[in-house]
Amino acid sequence: MYKIIIRPIFFLFDPEKIHHFTFGLVKFLSKIPLLPSIFRSLYQVNDKNLERNLFGLTFKNPVGLAAGFDKNAVLYNELANFGFGFIEIGTVTPKGQVGNPKKRLFRLKDDQGIINRMGFNNEGLEAAIDQLKKNKGKLIIGGNIGKNTNTLSENYTEDYLTCFNGLHPYVDYFVLNVSCPNVSSHAKLEDVGYLKELITEVQKVNNQQEKQKPILLKIAPDLNDTQLDEIIQLVAETKIDGVITSNTSINRNNLKVSESRLKAIGNGGVSGQPIKERSTRVIKYLADNSNKAFPIIGVGGIHSEQDALEKIKAGADLVQIYTGFIYEGPRLVKRINKAILKAI
Template identity: 40%
Template sequence: MYTSLIRPLLFQLSAERAHNLAMSGLKIASQSGIATAALRAAVGSVPDAPVQAMGLTFRHPLGLAAGMDKNAVALRAWEALGFSHLEIGTVTPRPQPGNPQPRMFRLPEDEALINRMGFNNGGAEAAALRIKASKHRNLIVGGNIGRNKTTGNEQAVDDYLAALNAVYAVVDYIAVNVSSPNTPGLRDLQSEASMRALLEAVANEAKRLGGKPVAVKIDPDSSKEHVQRTASLAVECGLKGIIATNTTVGRTGLRTPQARIDAIGAGGLSGAPLTRRSTEVVEWVREAVGSSASVLGVGGVRTAQDVRDKRNAGADLVQVYSGLVYEGPAMVRQLAAAWNA
C-alpha cells in the first residue's frame, strides 16, 4: 500500500513538505491509543529478537536513525510501527531554524536523499519535555546531541554538555554528533585533540549524572586509519558505542543526472549509494574496537541482505532513515526478521 499509493502521493510534494506532513500525522497518531493500535495492526507485530548493546537490551536490532523525529513528537507511533529504538535529534542547547530552504532533496533513481538541514530543532529542553510526557514503554530512546551553528568549535564542548544535561534524564543513551556535513566546521571536531577533549568531557559528565552509555556518530568519508583511530579513541574515553555512519559528501556512482546533482548543491547524501561504504566502515570499526564497544550500522539499509551484511561486518544494531522514505513502514518487520535469518 505504501509504495503503490502513499509514496506516489507524498512524492508529489517537496521532500521537506512530505516529511513534515508525515511527521504531523505520526504526531497526531501518537496522541491516540486507537491510532497507535491501528498502526500496529497495519504493519503487523515485530517478533522479539533481543540484542544486548551498550549495556542495554533492545527488543530487536532495528531502529530509526537520528534526523527523522528531531523534536521527539511521535515516539508512540514509532513504537507502534515496530522499531526497537530511535534517536531523537540532533538537538542543540538552543532552538535554531537550520539552513535556508530548499534543503532536502530526493534522488529517486538512486533511492537516495540529499539534505543540508543544519540541525533545525526546537532545542534540547523542549525535546526532553516531550519525551518525558510520552507514554512509550518498549522503545529505547537515544538523544543525539550537537552544537549550535553560532557556537564556535572553541566553545563546542559547552554546547554538548548543555544538550547532554537537558536530555539525560529522559533518554537511554547519548549519541554525540560530530560528523554532520551541514554545520560549518563541525567535522573539524573529529581531529584527535578536539575529539579527545569533547568525548572525555561528555563521557565524564554522563558518568557524573549516572552512567548512561554514550556513543559517537562518525562520518563515512574518512580513511580507514582515521576511522580506526577515532573508534579506538572513543573506547579509550569510555564510550560504549560507535555509530557508523552519518551521511556522505561524496557523489560518485550516482544514476541521477549530473546536472541535477549540481543544481542541488551541497549536503549529505544518504540511502542506497551509501550502503557499501557504511558497511565497510562498520567492519573497520569492529576490527578496531573488538568486543570493547557496540557498533550501530547506519547507511543505505533497505533490504534483508543489507541487514545481514551489516551484521556480518560487525554491527550489533542497525538503523534506517532513507530506506523508510522509499520502502515504507512494512520494512520494519521484514528487516528485523532478517537479523537471525
Template identity: 65%
Template sequence: MYKRVIRPLLFSIDPERIHHFTFKMIQLSAKIPGLSAIIRKKFSVNDPNLAKEVFGLKFKNPVGIAAGFDKNALIINELENFGFGFVEIGTVTPKPQIGNPKKRLFRLKKDQGLINRMGFNNDGVDVISKRLKNKSTKLIIGGNIGKNTATPNDVSKPDFIENFEKLHPYVDYFVVNVSCPNVGDTAKLQDRDFLVDLLSTLKSINETKTIQRPILLKIAPDLNNGQLDEIIDIVFSSKIEGVIASNTSVDRSELITSKSELDAIGSGGLSGKPIGEKSTKVIRYLSEKSNKGFVIIGVGGIHSADDAIEKLEAGADLVQLYTGFIYEGPALVRDINKAILKNRK
C-alpha cells in the same frame, strides 16, 4: 500498496513539506480509536527472540529509526506502533535554531537517496526535554547532540555539556554528532585531541550520575583506514561505549543522477542506497580492527532485510533506518525483524 500508490503521492510533494504532513497524519492516527492497534498488528513483530542487550540496555528488537527523522521528539510514542525497537531523536542543540535556508532536502529518485543540508534545525534542548519528560512509550530513546551553528568550534564544548546535562534524565543513550556536513566547518570538531577531551569530559560527568548513559560517537562514511584507526583509538582513549557508522556522505561519485541535477541541488549530505556499501565497509573495518571492542550501530543504505542482515554480519550490534524507511515504507521494519528471526534459526 506503499510503493504503488502511497509513495508516488508522497513523492509528488516537496520532501520537507511532506515530512511535516506525514508527522501530522501519524499523530492523528494515534487519536483514532483502534487504529494504533491495527498498525501494530500489521508492522510489529513481537518475539522475545528479537530482544537484544547492548551496553546494558535491553532493546525489544535491534531495528531503530535514526536521528534526523524525529528531531524534536514529536512522534516517539507513535513510532513504537511501526515496530521499531528504539528511536534516536535530534540532533539537539542548546538553543532552538531554524537551520539552513530552504530548499534544503532533495530526493535522488534514480539512486534511491536523499541529499539534505538541514543544518540542525530543532526546537532546542529545553523544549525537547519537556516532551521527553512526558513521553508514554517504553522504547529505548537515544539523544543525538550537537553544537549551535553560531557557536565557534573552539568554544563548542559547553554546548555539548549543556545538552548532555539537560537530556540526561530523559534519554537512554547519547550520540555525539561532530560529523554532519551541513553545519559549516567541522574540521576542528573532528580533531583527535578535541574529541578525546570532549568525550572524556562527558564521560566524567556521566560518572557523577546515579544512572549512567552510554555515549557513542557518530562518524562519517568517507573516512579512510588511517582515520578509522584514529577513531578506534579515540573510542578506547575516551572509554566511550561505541560508534554509529555512519552519517551522511559528501561523496557524489557513482551516482545515476546527472551532474547537472547534482550541481543544481548543491551542497549537502548524501544518504540512502548510494552509501550502503561504504557504510558496511566502515562497520566491518571497525569491528575487525577493534576485535569487537565496542558497540557499533549500523546505519546507511538499508533498503531491504538483506541490507540489514549484511550490516549485522559485518559487525553491527543494532541497525537504524531513515532514507530506506521513506523509500520502502513501514513494512521494511517488519521484514527486517522477520529476517533476523529466520537468520537465527
C-alpha cells in the same frame, strides 16, 4: 500499498513539506480509537529472540529509527507502534535554530537516496525536554546532540554538555554527533585530539550522575583507514560505549543522477542506497581491526532485509533506518525483524 499508492503521491510534493504533513497525519491517525493497536498488529514483531542487550540496555529488537527523522521528539510515542526497537531523537542543540535556507532536502529517486543540508534545524533543548516528558515508555530513546551553528569553537564542548545535562533524565543513551557535513565550521569536530577532550568532558559529567547513560560517537562514512584506526584507538583510550556508523556522505561518485542536477542541488550530505557499501565497509573495518572490541550501530543505505543482514554480518550489533523508511515504507521494519529471526 505504500510503494504503489502512497509513495507516488507523497513524492509529488516537496520533501520537507511532505515530512511535516506525514507527522501531522500520523499524529491524527494515532488518536483514532483502535488504530494504534491495528498499527502494532501490522508492523510489530514481538519475539524474545530479537532482544539485544547492549550498554546495559535491553532493546526489544535490533531495528531502530535514526536521528534526523524525529528531530524534536514530537512523534516517538506514535512511531513506537511501527515496530522499532529504539528511536533516536535529534540532533538537539542548546538553542533552537532554523538551520540552512530552504530548499535543503532533495530526493534522488533513481539512486534511492536523499541529499540534505538541513543544518541541525531544531526547536532547541527545552522544547525537546518538554516533548520527552510525555514519554509513555514504549521503547528505548536515544538523544543525538550537537552544537549550535553560531557557537564559537572554544565553546563547542559547553554546547554538548548543556544538551547532555538537560536530556540526561529523559533519554536512555546519548550520541555525540560530530560528523554532520551540513553545519558550518565543524572542522574542529573532526580533530581526534578534540574528540578525546570532548568525550572525556562528557564522561566526567556522566560519572557525576546517579545513573550513568551510555555515550556513543557518530562518525562519517568517508573516513580512510588511517582515520578509522584513530577512531579505534580513541574508543580504546576513552572507553566510550560504542560507535554509530555512519552519518551522511559528501562523496557523490557513481550516482545515477545527472551532473547538472547535482550542481543545481548544491551542497549537502548523501544518504540512502548510494552510501550502503561505504557504511558497511566502515562497520567491517572497525569490527575486524578492533577485534569487535566495542558495539557498533550500523546505519546507511538499509532498504531491504538483505541490506540489514549485511550490516549485521559485517559487525553491527544494531541497525538504524531513515531513508529506507521513506522509500520502502513502515513494513520495512517488520521485514527486517522477520529476516533476522529466520537467520538465527
